[in-house]
Amino acid sequence: MKAGAATSKPIPSKSLQQLAKRLRAHLEKMAERGVPITYHDLAKVLLLTPPNTIHKVTEALELLMDEDTGTGRPLIAAIAISKARGGLPAPGFFDCSAHLGRFVGDVTGPEAWAFHAREFHAAVAFWGASGSSNNDKLKDWQSVVRRA
Numbered sequence: 001m002k003a004g005a006a007t008s009k010p011i012p013s014k015s016l017q018q019l020a021k022r023l024r025a026h027l028e029k030m031a032e033r034g035v036p037i038t039y040h041d042l043a044k045v046l047l048l049t050p051p052n053t054i055h056k057v058t059e060a061l062e063l064l065m066d067e068d069t070g071t072g073r074p075l076i077a078a079i080a081i082s083k084a085r086g087g088l089p090a091p092g093f094f095d096c097s098a099h100l101g102r103f104v105g106d107v108t109g110p111e112a113w114a115f116h117a118r119e120f121h122a123a124v125a126f127w128g129a130s131g132s133s134n135n136d137k138l139k140d141w142q143s144v145v146r147r148a
Contacts, residue, residue, distance in 0.1 A: 012063050016059055016060060016063060017063070019046070019048075019056060019059075019060045020060040020061075020063040020064055020067075022046055023042065023046065023057070023060045023061065023064065024064055024076060026042065026045055026046065027064075027076045027077070027079045027080065027123075027127065028076070028127045028128070030079050031076065031079055031123055031124045031126075031127035031128035032127075032128040033128075034124050034128060036079055036080065036081045036087070036120065037079060037080060037081070038080070038081055038082065038083045039054045039057045039058065039080055039081075039082060039083070039090070040054065040083055042057050042080055043056070043057050057080070058090065058092055061077040061080055061093070061096075062077075062092070062096050064076055064077050065077045065093075065096050065097065065100060066096075066100065069100045069101075069102060073126060074119060074122035074123040074125070074126045074127070075097070075102070075119045075122075075123060076123050076127050077089070077093060077123075078093070078116060078119035078120040078122075078123045079120065079123055079124070079127075080093075088112060088113065088116055089116060091107045091108075093116075094107040094112055094115070095107070097115070097119075102115075102119075103115050
């Protein structure tokens with residue numbers, strides 16, 4: 001890419017947008033319970049069919065991360081974790097977070113653990129608040145962030 005050239009994100013396909021909407025709805029339910037869920041279990045719950053079921057989940061998660069960052073919300077994607085990483089999301093979560101300006105550090109180091117813990121707890125607090133509209137949740141969340 002030439003220096004100074006504008007970068008534009010590709011528009012997500014309609015099927016990816018629909019999957020992301022379904023994924024967000026399920027992750028909100030998980031936030032209400034306060035527990036994480038693996039990518040594999042998300043693929044099963046969403047009835048995704050092979051091939052590439054985990055890849056489909058991670059693409060939708062990245063779309064949600066972009067949406068949440070654009071609106072100043074906690075990353076609901078932090079509720080999704082890798083079965084192979086002992087409670088952490090896959091490295092792509094941290095790479096995407098870094099690209100969005102939300103994470104700086106080693107994806108295998110203590111920064112990753114601390115960042116994920118903060119985002120997970122923030123997502124549970126924000127997305128798991130039942131009985132509130134998303135607008136009310138966002139106002140409450142922004143007031144908490146301003147005080148911090």
